[in-house]
Amino acid sequence: MLFMVEMEVNIPDSADPAVVQKKLADEKARAQELQKSGVWRHLWRVAGQYANVSVFDVESPVALHDIMLSLPLFPYMKTKVTALCRHPSSIHDDDR
Numbered sequence: 001m002l003f004m005v006e007m008e009v010n011i012p013d014s015a016d017p018a019v020v021q022k023k024l025a026d027e028k029a030r031a032q033e034l035q036k037s038g039v040w041r042h043l044w045r046v047a048g049q050y051a052n053v054s055v056f057d058v059e060s061p062v063a064l065h066d067i068m069l070s071l072p073l074f075p076y077m078k079t080k081v082t083a084l085c086r087h088p089s090s091i092h093d094d095d096r
């Protein structure tokens with residue numbers, strides 16, 4: 001199942017810089033691991049915002065939920081999830 005996930009990151013000024021640096025490094029490692037596994041299909045920066053638009057390919061909504069809550073930056077994120085399905089005019093065989 002494909003889902004578009006919009007993530008907006010807001011790190012409070014009061015956050016400990018060392019903790020934030022660790023979370024940023026852990027987030028990058030986790031995001032790259034999930035991209036290599038094929039689960040995190042697309043990761044795009046939204047120009048001009050500390051936000052991204054992503055496409056996840058997961059077994060179920062609960063699998064997506066578990067992945068999102070496991071992200072180190074999740075506590076600092078506002079998220080929006082949209083279910084996707086194949087467009088009849090798509091030429092990409094891997095859309096589903």
Ligand SMILES: O=C(O)CC1=CCC(=O)O1
Nearest residue numbers: 009027028031050051052
């Ligand atoms: O910077 C972001 O948009 C948050 C984020 C998601 C994956 C990652 O590496 O950073």
